[in-house]
Amino acid sequence: MTTTTDDQHSSLQWSPLLSSPFSSLYAKRLLRLVEKVTNGTVIEISLTGTAILVKPGIISGGPVTHDCPLSRSIGYFLEPIIMLAPFSKKPFSLTLRGITTDDKDLSVDLIRTVTLPHLEPFGISDGLELKIKKRGSPPLGGGEVLFLCPIVKKVKTLNFIEPGKIKRIRGIAHAVRVSPQFSNRMIEAARSVLNRYIPDIYLYSDVYKGEEGGKSPGYALSLVAETTTAALHCAEAVSRPGVAPEDISLEATRSLLSEIERGGCVDQKHQTLVLLMMALGSEDVGRCRMAEPTERTVQFLRDVRDTFGTSFKIVPADKLGESPHLLYSCYGTGYINTNRTLA
């Protein structure tokens, strides 16, 4: 086999991990998943759990099934996989089982309606899909999703600097193993706030019954605001014991308003995905206008520099200093998926 490993991360060394010992089950399960979708990857965790040895293989993709632990939702596993999947040898057809919505990671609804469309400007769109077959609420889960991703040879350069204005709002309210009336109550409460802004609001009540609903009761509201330039801002709130559906709904709605107020072309939850694709873009200057980086993004930018040697230029979006937005730009590494030429 002539395919080489991803030479950008081929350095074979023990690297210090997060400051905390690497003992959490879900992190190990994530590495196990990475091993499954690649070929030749070696991952070793030191006895003390504070260092890790990674020897990368090729991203092989294909049909894979993985059971996620109940300590983290499917989103935790799917987010890094979405970053790898377009550069695979074979298109991904990944089945993940576990919790579909929780309060830590993006729910499968947001990944389907917001995360995946973020790949479109980079030339990754045909055949990109996430099917929610079963829902699974914490603590017992029981959900199942199927992630399909096409492969690309290279990533297009992004030039996204016009945030536009919000033209429509979409939402999904789902309720499993509770009264289906709960999703209608959530929708009504969200409308009481959002109706003042625009008429084009469609909030969908997604009811899963019986086996499809998973093993535990739960409900959530996911909201997406789309602008005239196709920028997406999203927010979500998940049921908590003893809190009325109306309050969950208002929490989601107000988070969406905060996200809209922050503005920019990409919301804070998707900064890292977009920045990674920009860094991997063709050898040209990619630009994107976004709000201030989150703590996560700051660490991510440092990791990208250490891994790919690419630094971003981050300057105020307008020189007068009226807008709080920043303009992120970088020179793409011109990454080419060598696997694809063989396929």
Added chain:
Amino acid sequence: ASASFKLVRQNKRKDWTTLIYSSSLSPREVVRDEPGTARNEDHKENDQVDDFFTLKATDADADTLDATKEMNPLALHLGKWEGEEALDSIRHLFITGVNDTS
């Protein structure tokens, strides 16, 4: 009032490129405007109590870095959206809003 607010914001404008790539501040310190004071004091206190064991002050950091959503809904200041004034303040961001450029 809004003019003075803008002035403050302008003065506080950070040089993100330098902060991210050429400083050793933790992500939390970079994002929030409190360069390391709390953390450093913590370390000093720990040193006095015990030389050998030091508390991991960075566990919270690791947790935030590991989750995509903001962890604590109460920390998001959602309460401000209860007032009509706040709700009206973002009207210009919608296509139906008045076309001012702020």
